[in-house]
Amino acid sequence: MLSNLILLPWLGILVLAFVPARNTDLIRKIGAGTAALCFVLSLQLWVLFDNQAVGFQFVEVKTWMFPVYFGIDGISLFFVLLTTFLIFLCIIATWESIQTHVKAYMMAFLVMGSFLVCVFTVLDLLFFYIFFESVLIPMFLMIGIWGSRARKGRAAYLFFFYTLLGSLFMLLAILTIAFETGTTDYQVLLTTTWSESRQIFLWLAFFASFAVKVPMVPFHIWLPEAHVEAPTAGSVMLAGVLLKLGTYGFIRFSIPLFPEASAYFTPFMFTMSIVAIVYTSLTTLRQGDLKKIIAYSSVAHMGFVTLGLFTGNIVGLEGAMMIMLSHGWVSSALFLCVGVLYDRYHTRLVKYYQGLTQAMPLFAIVFTFFSMANLGFPGTSSFAGEFMSLAGAFEANVTVAILAAIGTVLGAAYSVWLCNRVLFGPLQTEVLSGYSDLVRREAAVFAPLIFMTLWMGIYPEVFLQPMHLSILYLCA
Amino acid sequence: MSIKWIPLVFSLGGATLAVVLYHGFAPLVHSIQMSPQGRELTLFLTKKWLFDRVYNECIVPVALRFGYTTTYKALDKGLIEQFGPFGISNGVEKLVDNVKQLHSGYIYHAAFWMISALFIGLLFVSPGFDIRLLWILMISILFVVQGDKQTENTNA
Numbered sequence: 001m002l003s004n005l006i007l008l009p010w011l012g013i014l015v016l017a018f019v020p021a022r023n024t025d026l027i028r029k030i031g032a033g034t035a036a037l038c039f040v041l042s043l044q045l046w047v048l049f050d051n052q053a054v055g056f057q058f059v060e061v062k063t064w065m066f067p068v069y070f071g072i073d074g075i076s077l078f079f080v081l082l083t084t085f086l087i088f089l090c091i092i093a094t095w096e097s098i099q100t101h102v103k104a105y106m107m108a109f110l111v112m113g114s115f116l117v118c119v120f121t122v123l124d125l126l127f128f129y130i131f132f133e134s135v136l137i138p139m140f141l142m143i144g145i146w147g148s149r150a151r152k153g154r155a156a157y158l159f160f161f162y163t164l165l166g167s168l169f170m171l172l173a174i175l176t177i178a179f180e181t182g183t184t185d186y187q188v189l190l191t192t193t194w195s196e197s198r199q200i201f202l203w204l205a206f207f208a209s210f211a212v213k214v215p216m217v218p219f220h221i222w223l224p225e226a227h228v229e230a231p232t233a234g235s236v237m238l239a240g241v242l243l244k245l246g247t248y249g250f251i252r253f254s255i256p257l258f259p260e261a262s263a264y265f266t267p268f269m270f271t272m273s274i275v276a277i278v279y280t281s282l283t284t285l286r287q288g289d290l291k292k293i294i295a296y297s298s299v300a301h302m303g304f305v306t307l308g309l310f311t312g313n314i315v316g317l318e319g320a321m322m323i324m325l326s327h328g329w330v331s332s333a334l335f336l337c338v339g340v341l342y343d344r345y346h347t348r349l350v351k352y353y354q355g356l357t358q359a360m361p362l363f364a365i366v367f368t369f370f371s372m373a374n375l376g377f378p379g380t381s382s383f384a385g386e387f388m389s390l391a392g393a394f395e396a397n398v399t400v401a402i403l404a405a406i407g408t409v410l411g412a413a414y415s416v417w418l419c420n421r422v423l424f425g426p427l428q429t430e431v432l433s434g435y436s437d438l439v440r441r442e443a444a445v446f447a448p449l450i451f452m453t454l455w456m457g458i459y460p461e462v463f464l465q466p467m468h469l470s471i472l473y474l475c476a
Numbered sequence: 477m478s479i480k481w482i483p484l485v486f487s488l489g490g491a492t493l494a495v496v497l498y499h500g501f502a503p504l505v506h507s508i509q510m511s512p513q514g515r516e517l518t519l520f521l522t523k524k525w526l527f528d529r530v531y532n533e534c535i536v537p538v539a540l541r542f543g544y545t546t547t548y549k550a551l552d553k554g555l556i557e558q559f560g561p562f563g564i565s566n567g568v569e570k571l572v573d574n575v576k577q578l579h580s581g582y583i584y585h586a587a588f589w590m591i592s593a594l595f596i597g598l599l600f601v602s603p604g605f606d607i608r609l610l611w612i613l614m615i616s617i618l619f620v621v622q623g624d625k626q627t628e629n630t631n632a
Contacts, residue, residue, distance in 0.1 A: 158561055161561060162560075162561060218551075218556045218560075221552060221556050221557060221560055222561075279547050279551075280547075282539060282542055282543035282547050283543055283547045283548045283552060284543075285539065285540060285543040286540060286543040286544040286548055287548075410539075413539075
């Protein structure tokens with residue numbers, strides 16, 4: 001079943017290869033159809049997933065050079081779902097806005113989808129590294145080709161080199177592991193014990209890679225640059241899935257493979273998380289670019305994730321997982337909101353927008369809803385995640401929880417202020433003209449995101465149940 | 477289990493009480509509010525507490541200033557970028573410019589680099605630091621300086 005999910009996008013690409021590039025409508029339909037099929041397949045995984053089973057499910061083995069296992073557990077299940085869901089939504093959302101190199105665009109998206117599913121399902125360290133890096137290529141192309149300004153080249157290189165440089169340390173650590181144990185099979189490595197000093201060395205090497213990807217302060221400056229220059233769908237994928245590669249790496253590899261080092265570095269991670277939360281929240285307050293605001297707030301939210309991950313208790317870890325998923329819906333929706341504005345007015349500067357409630361009431365409702373979700377409003381998915389993460393932190397260290405809670409106040413400040421600036425006040429008719437509200441296609445893109453945000457906020461148990469045992473195993 | 481219900485019970489109870497008092501016992505509520513104690517309490521509770529001035533004048537400007545000058549300009553666009561990729565790429569450009577100047581075409585420059593490389597290589601190969609290596613390097617530097625002076629004189 002997993003191999004179908006991985007190979008289906010490649011089948012779509014093969015079909016696309018035979019379609020003439022000028023036939024853009026057919027290309028879009030094939031891309032959307034393939035993405036929809038992938039999403040259905042991943043839903044099937046969720047339906048058939050056994051919440052009571054320990055370990056990996058749907059395990060498949062493929063032999064390239066050596067046997068490589070693929071499988072999912074309660075942690076990776078939702079990342080796969082998030083990936084397929086967002087890939088499909090992105091293709092629908094950019095149906096009109098992408099007019100150049102449509103065929104390459106669809107291919108890049110499908111390739112990225114396949115690689116991302118591989119990253120989340122592969123149970124081998126070396127192949128994890130390969131897929132982890134492979135995702136960079138379609139994303140690099142996406143920023144470089146379909147980016148908005150001349151600075152996009154710089155942003156694409158920055159994104160590429162930053163993440164590649166960090167990952168090199170992980171490669172060295174993987175090579176060390178491979179030479180010392182003779183295998184890179186994740187399930188075998190789970191039974192391997194390392195001395196504390198070796199664990200610390202390996203943990204730091206993995207940290208270098210994941211911290212860039214999360215991104216944690218001070219490795220975060222590539223993110224606002226990449227977001228600002230990327231097309232809307234690129235930003236959605238960056239914020240929705242690619243950032244989670246780092247936190248997924250922590251929860252999948254750093255914590256279970258090097259538990260003593262993780263415990264050793266817990267105060268360090270707490271400090272880094274608090275710095276990230278407060279620092280980027282304060283920086284967000286003063287940004288004038290809509291995408292930069294969401295990008296910086298993403299770094300703050302990722303701070304809550306890393307905080308929850310290293311609490312070492314079930315509530316904190318599940319909270320971190322919930323924030324990751326919630327951030328997948330909410331920040332994606334906010335980037336799509338920015339995309340809606342950019343498609344119409346070709347600017348992302350906050351100062352040009354004012355009083356949109358009067359001209360775009362539907363958009364105003366959607367934007368307000370997701371801004372509230374971004375600040376962690378009760379009833380939305382972010383609240384469930386942040387509350388659990390802070391509760392876990394409170395259990396681990398009260399001071400840390402109190403300091404991190406400052407971030408929620410600042411989050412409320414920048415989210416409400418942004419809403420206030422963009423939606424209310426007099427319309428700037430001398431700057432922007434020809435206002436038009438959401439069209440059906442755009443509303444249809446936002447509807448499932450609103451549904452997911454509310455569902456996860458009101459009844460998170462559905463999402464928590466599949467991950468209970470996997471998280472329990474991590475904490476044991 | 478029962479403790480978990482307390483917020484819900486109290487929220488609903490408070491809301492219900494408010495509705496009942498407001499619609500069912502309005503004269504009673506009015507008389508309580510108009511009594512001397514009630515008036516004092518109402519005045520006390522409806523006073524402007526000026527919390528807004530506290531955060532508008534003490535907290536918000538500081539946070540906004542800090543968010544721009546310190547975290548964004550000084551750190552994000554300053555320190556981190558200088559030590560990050562921008563700093564590295566600028567540094568590499570400068571380094572390349574400097575290295576380019578070494579290709580001067582003069583034999584004594586080439587000889588100097590050969591001896592320096594030999595010195596560094598021998599440092600790695602020899603088990604301990606040999607003081608004679610340092611002498612060789614210093615003498616080679618003297619040759620370069622002498623060569624530079626001669627070149628300057630010739631050019632002049």
